[in-house]
Amino acid sequence: MxxxxxxxxxxxxxxxxxxxxxxxxxxxxLIVYTAIEADELAMFEQEFEADNPNIDLKWGARxxxxxxxxxxxxxxxxxxxxxxxxxxxTSLVFLANEDYFEGYSPKGVEMLDPxxxxxxxxxxxxxxxxxxxxxxxxxxxxxxKNGVPQPSSWQDxxxxxxxxxxxxxxxxxxxxxxxxxxxxxxxWGEEDGWAFMDSLHxxxxxxxxxxxxxxxxxxxxxxxxxxxxxxRGAKLKNQGAPVEVIAPAEGVGWDLEAFGIVKGAKNMxxxxxxxxxxxxxxxxxIYNREYAVVAMxxxxxxxxxxxxxxxxxxxxxxxxxAAGNRQRIxxxxxxxxxxxxxxxx
Amino acid sequence: MATASAIVTKxxxxxxxxxxxxxxxxxxxxxxxxLPLFTIFLKSVENRDGQFxxxxxxxxxxxTPALVASIYNTIIIGVxxxxxxxxxxxxxxxxxxxxxxxxxxxxxxxxxxxxxxPSLLPAIALIYMFGNQGYMKELMFGYEIRGPIGIVISLVxxxxxxxxxxxxxxxSTADGRLYEVAKVLRTKSIRTFFKITxxxxxxxxxxxxxxxxxxxxxxxxxxxxxxxxxxxxSLDIYKQxxxxxxxxxxxxxxxxxxxxxxxxxxxxxQVQRKQTAQITPGSVPYQPKPNRRFDLLMLLYCIxxxxxxxxxxxxxxxxxxxxxxxxxxxxxxxxxxFNLMDGGSWQAYRNSVVMSLYTAFIGTAVIFCSAYFIxxxxxxxxxxxxxxxxxxxxxxxxxxxxxxxxxFFFNDPLNPLNFIYKTMIILVLAxxxxxxxxPHLTATTALKQLDVExxxxxxxxxxxxxxTFWHVTLPICIPALSNIWIYLFVTAxxxxxxxxxxxxxxxxxxxxxxxxxxxxxxxxxxxxxAMMIVYTAMGVRIVHWLLTHFIEKHTQKWRQxxxxxx
Numbered sequence: 001m002x003x004x005x006x007x008x009x010x011x012x013x014x015x016x017x018x019x020x021x022x023x024x025x026x027x028x029x030l031i032v033y034t035a036i037e038a039d040e041l042a043m044f045e046q047e048f049e050a051d052n053p054n055i056d057l058k059w060g061a062r063x064x065x066x067x068x069x070x071x072x073x074x075x076x077x078x079x080x081x082x083x084x085x086x087x088x089x090t091s092l093v094f095l096a097n098e099d100y101f102e103g104y105s106p107k108g109v110e111m112l113d114p115x116x117x118x119x120x121x122x123x124x125x126x127x128x129x130x131x132x133x134x135x136x137x138x139x140x141x142x143x144x145k146n147g148v149p150q151p152s153s154w155q156d157x158x159x160x161x162x163x164x165x166x167x168x169x170x171x172x173x174x175x176x177x178x179x180x181x182x183x184x185x186x187x188w189g190e191e192d193g194w195a196f197m198d199s200l201h202x203x204x205x206x207x208x209x210x211x212x213x214x215x216x217x218x219x220x221x222x223x224x225x226x227x228x229x230x231x232r233g234a235k236l237k238n239q240g241a242p243v244e245v246i247a248p249a250e251g252v253g254w255d256l257e258a259f260g261i262v263k264g265a266k267n268m269x270x271x272x273x274x275x276x277x278x279x280x281x282x283x284x285x286i287y288n289r290e291y292a293v294v295a296m297x298x299x300x301x302x303x304x305x306x307x308x309x310x311x312x313x314x315x316x317x318x319x320x321x322a323a324g325n326r327q328r329i330x331x332x333x334x335x336x337x338x339x340x341x342x343x344x345x
Numbered sequence: 346m347a348t349a350s351a352i353v354t355k356x357x358x359x360x361x362x363x364x365x366x367x368x369x370x371x372x373x374x375x376x377x378x379x380l381p382l383f384t385i386f387l388k389s390v391e392n393r394d395g396q397f398x399x400x401x402x403x404x405x406x407x408x409t410p411a412l413v414a415s416i417y418n419t420i421i422i423g424v425x426x427x428x429x430x431x432x433x434x435x436x437x438x439x440x441x442x443x444x445x446x447x448x449x450x451x452x453x454x455x456x457x458x459x460x461x462x463p464s465l466l467p468a469i470a471l472i473y474m475f476g477n478q479g480y481m482k483e484l485m486f487g488y489e490i491r492g493p494i495g496i497v498i499s500l501v502x503x504x505x506x507x508x509x510x511x512x513x514x515x516x517s518t519a520d521g522r523l524y525e526v527a528k529v530l531r532t533k534s535i536r537t538f539f540k541i542t543x544x545x546x547x548x549x550x551x552x553x554x555x556x557x558x559x560x561x562x563x564x565x566x567x568x569x570x571x572x573x574x575x576x577x578x579s580l581d582i583y584k585q586x587x588x589x590x591x592x593x594x595x596x597x598x599x600x601x602x603x604x605x606x607x608x609x610x611x612x613x614x615q616v617q618r619k620q621t622a623q624i625t626p627g628s629v630p631y632q633p634k635p636n637r638r639f640d641l642l643m644l645l646y647c648i649x650x651x652x653x654x655x656x657x658x659x660x661x662x663x664x665x666x667x668x669x670x671x672x673x674x675x676x677x678x679x680x681x682x683f684n685l686m687d688g689g690s691w692q693a694y695r696n697s698v699v700m701s702l703y704t705a706f707i708g709t710a711v712i713f714c715s716a717y718f719i720x721x722x723x724x725x726x727x728x729x730x731x732x733x734x735x736x737x738x739x740x741x742x743x744x745x746x747x748x749x750x751x752x753f754f755f756n757d758p759l760n761p762l763n764f765i766y767k768t769m770i771i772l773v774l775a776x777x778x779x780x781x782x783x784p785h786l787t788a789t790t791a792l793k794q795l796d797v798e799x800x801x802x803x804x805x806x807x808x809x810x811x812x813t814f815w816h817v818t819l820p821i822c823i824p825a826l827s828n829i830w831i832y833l834f835v836t837a838x839x840x841x842x843x844x845x846x847x848x849x850x851x852x853x854x855x856x857x858x859x860x861x862x863x864x865x866x867x868x869x870x871x872x873x874x875a876m877m878i879v880y881t882a883m884g885v886r887i888v889h890w891l892l893t894h895f896i897e898k899h900t901q902k903w904r905q906x907x908x909x910x911x
Contacts, residue, residue, distance in 0.1 A: 031850075038865070039685045060850045062688070063861075070590035078758050141672070142477075173588050206491065206573050209588070209864045216866030221478045221671055242672060338411055 030270040031060035035068045035175060036086035036257065037212065037232075040290060047286060048277055055270045064210050065091055065175025066330075072100065082265035083274055088175040089256035090182070092126040093118075093323035101125040101260040102268075106275040116256060116295040128256035129278060131293040133314060134180050135230040135307055136246040137215035142224045151225065153249040154184065158199040166203045167214040168227035172330050172338070175255060176211025176229050181333060182322045183253025183315050194336070201337050219243050231290050234305040247307040251315040256295075356724070359810045363722040370715045371728065374735050376762070377778050381750035382742065388753055389596035406597045412581060416601065419562050419577045422493060423605075426500045426561040427554055430508050433501065435550065437650055438512035440643035443542075445635040452647045456509045458654055459502050461882035462661075463839045463856045466875040467499040468570035469868060470661040478671040491573030499567035502657055504560045508553045515549020516542075519631035548616050555613035562605060563743035565842045566856075570863050570871075578602040579842070582745045586846060592753070599746040610741035658879070665873035680873040688861025689870060690853065694877055697838055697855035700772050705834035708777040708784065709826055716788035717814065721800055733789075740782035744842025747779050752846040767849025779843045780836045784829040791825035792818070823900060824893070831889045835882050 034041070045057050060081050061071055069091040072084060076098060084092065084101075095101065096118070103123035116128030136157075138150050148165045151157055157166055169177035185193035205223060208214055214226030215233050219241035233245030259278055261271045277283055284296040292303045293311065356364070392398045406412055437456060441449055459467070474481045475490035488494060519542065527537045543550075565579040572580060578598055585595035666676045683689040719729050719736075739747070751774075755766045765771045795818060803813040819826075841856040848857055855878050862871040 038688060042684060058850055067587060070588070074590040074592070208866070210866060213864070213866030216868075220669075220868070222472075222476055240669065240673065 029056040029058050030267050030274060031058050031080060031082045032085045032274070033061045033068055033072060033081040034059060034084070034086040035063065035065045035088065038062060044286070047282075048274060051277060051282075052270075052273050055273060057274070064169075064173045065178065066171070066173040069094065073098070076100070079262050079264060081262050082267045083259060083261050083271040085259040085274065085278070086129065086257045087259070088179070089126060089128055089258040089319055090178065090322045090326060091175070092258050092260050093319050094326050096125045096260065097323065100263060102263045102265065104261050104272060104275055106272070106279045108276070108279050111281075112279060112295040113297050116258075126258045126260040127275070127279060128258040128295045129283075130287040130291040130295060131254045131256050131314070132176070132291060133230045133247070133254040133293070133310055134176065134183065134252040135215075135228060135233050135310070136248060137218040137226040137228050137233040137236070138244045138246055139218045139221055139224050139242055140244060141242045142218075142221045146224055148224045150244060151246060151248070154196065154200075155250070156248075157203060157225065157227075158196065159203075162203045162225065164203065164205045165224040166200070166227065167205055167208060167217055167223045167225070168200075169211045169214060170207040170209060170338075171333055173209045174211040176227075177207075178322075178326070178330070179253040179255045179317075180227060181329060182325075183251065183317070185329065186253075186315055186318065186321070187251055194332075197333075198336070204337075207337070215243070230292070230306055230310060231303070233307075234303055235290065237305045245305060245307045247310040247313045249313075252310065252313050254293075254314050254317055256319075257291075357804070359804070360722075360724055363718055363810070364725055364728075366718045367722060367725055367728050367732065370718065370732060374732065377774060378735065378738055378742075381747070381754035384753040384757075385596045385599050385746060385750045388592055389600050391593060393593065402593045402597045406594060406601070411576070412594075412598070415576045415578050415581050415598075418493075418575060419579075419602070420605065422496055422500070422568075422577060423558045423562040425493075426497050426504065427557040429497065430501045430504050430557050430561075431512075431550065431554055433650065434505055434508035434553070435512055436643075436646055437505075438509050438516055440647050441509070441513050442516040443631075443633050444640045444643040445633050446640045446644040446647070448644075452651065453509075453513075455647075455651045455654060457506045458658060460506045460835060461839065461886065462503070462658070462879050463841055463859060463875060464499060464503040464564050464566035465570050465841065465856070465859045465863070465871070466661050466879065467502040467657050468495060468567045469859075469863065469872045469875060470657045470664070471495050471498055471571055472868065473660050473664045473670065473872075474656075489573065491571055492575045495571035495573075496567050496575065496577075499571060500561050500564060502654065503564070503567065504557050505654075507560065508557050511553040511556060512546070512549060515546045515553070517631075519545050521629040521631040522627075524631055525629075548619050551616045552613055555609050555616065559606060559609050559613070562609075563602070563745070563842070565745055565845070566860070569860055579743065579745045582749060583845065586749060586752070592749075595749060596753075599743075599749055602743055603746060606743055607741055614737075661872045661879075662876050664869055665876045667869065670869060680869040681877075683858070683862075683870060683874060686862050686865070686867045686870045688853075688865055689858035689867070689874055692851070693853040693858040694855045694874065696769070696852055697878070698881060700769060700776070700852075700854055701834045701837040703769065703773045704776040704780075704837040705830045707773060708780070708833040709830045711777065712781060712784045712829060713788045713822070713826060716785050716792060717818065720789055720792040721810075721818075723800070736785045737782055739778055739780070742779070744779055744840060745845070748775060748843040748846040751775055751843075767847065767852060769852055771847050772844050772852060772854065775843045775847055776837045776840065777833070779840070780833060784832060787825050787829055787832075788822070791822045795821060820900065823896065827889070827893050827896070831886065834885055834889075838878055838882055 036044070041059055041062060045059070048057055049055065061068060063071070065088045068084075068087055072079075072081065072095055079100075084095070092101070103121055103125050105123040106127060109117060109124070109127060112127070118124035118126045136151055140150070142148070143150060146165060148161055151162070156162070168180065171177035171181045181197065184196055187193070188196060208217070212228055212232040214223070215228030215236060216226075217223045218226035218228075219236040230245055230247070233243060237243050237245060259275060261268070261275060265271045279295070281296060281299065284294045284299040287294040288300050288303075290303065292300060292306050294300050389402055390397060390399060392401070440446060441453055471490055472495075473479055475485050475495070476482070479490070523541045523545075524537065527541060532540070562577075563579055565583060568575070568577050568580045569583065578601060581598045582595050582602070585591045585598060664670060665680050666678070668675050668677045668679060683691050683694065719732050722729060751771060754760065755762055755771055757763065765774070799813055799817050800810065803810065839856065841860060844854060845857055845860065848854055855874055859871045859874045862874065
């Protein structure tokens, strides 16, 4: 009968192994969901862990804004994240309406510009970190080759010579895409805003999944004009890509990267530690390495190759309106342009 | 008489044990295959809150023109790809089997190269060749590579080796006597081709058509990278689930994708069954005779195809080293700094290697053992034949559908196995299940070649079956085991469809990283990661080949002796 015995030993050790792996997975660590671009993630992780050596920061999910928002929403009954960090404020307001966050006042939050902190609750449900701003990336080499002039306004992009030469992010997946759409609707009102997008749609070559891709494709000459955001454009220009970063005349949409602690977070103490760290001067200085507008006044230094006058062109963004109408705008957009089943000539 | 006595005798210890194992296998199949697939159907008739809504989701689906268009697109892509790849591969296989051209083995190996790459790789390469900054853009005559053209070319590249293998087999089993007769009757060679060659290979060609069609309609990678505005069903599943987190509509699309897949699959099984009866004991193997013009023509064709295959692979390799396409063509390793890229990391690459090794080792052991118990157990005929049937199911399950099924099934907080979600365990499990069928058939074939007498003799000598298994069955089956191992390793490291829904924050894998980096616009790093997969698969393949030769030389000598004594 010894092989029954042996079999039992094997099964017992298998069960033990499985249990062991199970506990290893459930280990205490800080799970962070973020939409921040990957090239910055390692740096943030390193800097935070240097100041908080006993916390193991894990990027639980990193994807485009729309994806992270949808993921958080889908996990509502069984949240996996401890803190949502570096996600569009519009999305955070939207999730806050779903009762997703635990109010918390990070130490030193009073040092931040109050317009970047949740105005509705005390302690705030979300706190802004820095702003990212819409811009157009224009490839000068391809522009000349294709006879596409440099645009100076959004309306320029609807002109016939731009047909098939413009790419923009799909607002359903990209936060940049959403702030573009939301800003056009805020600048011109619903009716004219949609009319603008109708004619822009005629010129769009394809919609991308991520907000930085249009600019990356413009930098690589795959397309002439990419609707993207200023930081990505400036960075690519600094790397030597033949792109101009343009802030259109009518005004530019923007959104805040912000954080909020998830209600019932498994590692509440660590989540609060990250919240405290995120409002420090040091953190704000790090934000400023890539972004021109940060939550703590007086910290920001100018970023090279950022479009001139872009701060003056930032629209008066109504977060509550944008969050409240987010679902409606997105499904309307999807109905109008998502069904792009014909190739553009 | 033996069976009669078997019925009379009581169930022995071995019988009971084997029965227990078979029940265990059935349980595992239920948990790993049937229940997850069933949840897909469940989800498709539920609303977001989990209430039963009947066909409401289907109604919503068919009222959305963009989604319905994908059904048509998918079928078109499938048909066009099949026609092109079968034509190209048929000539290639014809050259390999029916000509006397030189370097046949070399060309056979070259045709298998696409197997080492994920289907994302040809798509990325095509953008560098024919995209707006492509170096051969003029060849597109103004047409856009992003869309159906790019998808079809990528799929043809990727499916080519599979079809070459199938068609070579079909063409190599010809009855030489028919050709002798044709020659004696002075039949024209064209007529011989249509009257003898094609009819004989008919079922093989049909079977290859179905396989090509199946691969084309279920692929996700090529469409994701080069589809542009063009959508297909597998891409819709991804968009609904990952993009919108609309799991209900995702399941609806999965069920709709399953329909053509299942129909094609059944047709393929029917045809394959007929194929086996082609060769009769009186047949004489066909031997091609040298024909200078024809052999030269075939050689040129194979060279041309090989050049195209290498051009696609080479473009991806080159683009991965270029600093900033197209404005700075100097070479560097910047694109291999995966840690700085959106969605990629060296960790992902390491995870892929680990996952593929686990899949290969555990998969080989599990699949071979279960094939052994299904094949060599004397009793429980009904259970065994239903298990045999179930082992075919994964082949008819698209990777996207399996992945989604696992997401639903294992992510459910009520599932006691919930903890494996997003871990290495679920990735390995999904891969083993997804690629179960081919190794299972390989193992079964190898086991069938072993005489049943081994088991009967052991049983009568009261040797426990596991001793026979360890000392006789296993050593004889080493070649089959080794084939299974390499098949599982290469498919696991190149696949993206089944695992794209299942990876977690520290279990990201290379093929998924290719998708995500391309999504973020980091196309050159995506090419670099895809090339890392190719290098690894190629390296492991070569080491495997050397080892196999070494082992065969030292352990399988008896095979040669047997052959010579025959």
